[in-house]
Amino acid sequence: MFKKWFGIKSKPSEETLVAPLSGQVVRLEEVPDPTFSQKMMGDGIAIQPDEGKAVAPVDGEVVQVFHTKHAVGIRSKAGVEILIHIGLDTVNMQGEGFEAHVKQGDKVKAGDLLITFDLGLVEEKAASTVTPVVITNGGHVENVQQIHHNKVTAGQHDLIKLKIKE
Secondary structure, eight states: OOOHHHOOOOOOOOEEOOOOOOEEEGGGGGSHHHHHHSSOOEEEEEEESSSEEOOOOOOOEEEEEETTSSEEEEEEETTOEEEEEEEESSGGGTTTTTTOOTTTTEOOTTOOOOOOEEEHHHHHSBBBBOOOEEEGGGGGEEEEEEOOOSEETTTTSSEEEEEOOO
8 A cells, every 4th residue: 555655666476488599499498508407507498499599588677698609697676587508518618609788787687688609609519409498586486377379489579478576
């Protein structure tokens, strides 16, 4: 009631993530890395990209861009923290072939360009191009519902629906 009187905005109780990359959707359990497949970092999904571009899956704030530019963390308006980790063992590339278009603290809208990368170079030098998209603060989320698509387009297809804990 006070929120209504004083114009205090409450956080959304649901949130939808759009696909941050274009490509083939892969179950997280099928990612060939136990850190992701066993959901040690959190629940989510993965995408086998068919182009070297990652966009914001939600409106929010960039909380981390790894110095090697192979991964980015975003906090949504509802407080959900999302990690987009481009490829597997890409940290070993030391930033080669990656370009960040955002920095920590930037505000982004769903579909805004985050990182571009040389997909061919990642295919050549990394263990895999499969890109996990993980909710890293799962305790904040009541339910993670994957929206079933085989193939998605970055910034266009809904990928995951979240119910936020109150």
